[in-house]
Amino acid sequence: GAVVSQHPSRVICKSGTSVKIECRSLDFQATTMFWYRQFPKQSLMLMATSNEGSKATYEQGVEKDKFLINHASLTLSTLTVTSAHPEDSSFYICSARRQGLETQYFGPGTRLLVL
Amino acid sequence: AQTVTQSQPEMSVQEAETVTLSCTYDTSESDYYLFWYKQPPSRQMILVIRQEAYKQQNATENRFSVNFQKAAKSFSLKISDSQLGDAAMYFCAYRSASFGNEKLTFGTGTRLTIIP
Numbered sequence: 001g002a003v004v005s006q007h008p009s010r011v012i013c014k015s016g017t018s019v020k021i022e023c024r025s026l027d028f029q030a031t032t033m034f035w036y037r038q039f040p041k042q043s044l045m046l047m048a049t050s051n052e053g054s055k056a057t058y059e060q061g062v063e064k065d066k067f068l069i070n071h072a073s074l075t076l077s078t079l080t081v082t083s084a085h086p087e088d089s090s091f092y093i094c095s096a097r098r099q100g101l102e103t104q105y106f107g108p109g110t111r112l113l114v115l
Numbered sequence: 116a117q118t119v120t121q122s123q124p125e126m127s128v129q130e131a132e133t134v135t136l137s138c139t140y141d142t143s144e145s146d147y148y149l150f151w152y153k154q155p156p157s158r159q160m161i162l163v164i165r166q167e168a169y170k171q172q173n174a175t176e177n178r179f180s181v182n183f184q185k186a187a188k189s190f191s192l193k194i195s196d197s198q199l200g201d202a203a204m205y206f207c208a209y210r211s212a213s214f215g216n217e218k219l220t221f222g223t224g225t226r227l228t229i230i231p
Binding site: 032034038042043044046049091093095097102103104105106108109 | 148150152157158159160161162165206210212217218219221222223224
């Protein structure tokens with residue numbers, strides 16, 4: 001199978017600080033990674049699509065200066081929530097598309113709580 | 116834009132019985148992919164089954180099968196011999212086959228409860 005990891009699994013931070021979340025494809029190369037946000041009892045909302053070596057494509061309404069995405073290698077993408085506020089508290093999930101295949105494999109998610 | 120609709124917010128089934136979860140979608144494309152993902156309480160999204168739109172044959176994976184009706188834009192999931200471990204949120208998702216348009220569009224989910 002295709003394994004995707006996320007780190008950290010949960011993080012608590014103070015308002016105004018920045019938080020970095022890592023997404024790694026452990027046993028395959030991922031040319032494309034995706035970042036989602038999920039509010040309680042709701043579906044996944046795509047925030048941005050990240051391609052290795054190029055700028056991320058953000059969905060409408062997502063602030064790219066607030067949610068910085070870097071896809072530096074074929075196995076690692078990072079999401080940095082800058083100047084976090086309590087309304088940024090959510091469950092963030094990444095997924096990776098295996099090179100040459102159409103299926104996305106998901107990480108276990110990161111629970112962010114901003115105090 | 117594509118939309119995915121899951122009209123059943125909650126479903127329940129007796130253990131060992133069969134249950135069908137509904138999903139409809141709207142698209143003007145002829146080539147695309149459809150998926151069912153499962154999200155248990157751990158919140159890890161797990162791929163259950165996938166279907167290519169150009170294939171007429173319905174996909175099956177062990178106890179899981181789909182009824183893909185392309186003309187009706189319907190993609191239901193049938194779970195046979197339901198087990199306690201099947202309890203989860205189930206999300207239907209659509210993905211275009213167009214190059215460069217890889218994002219998944221999810222439905223709102225169906226919470227499946229298994230009754231022992």
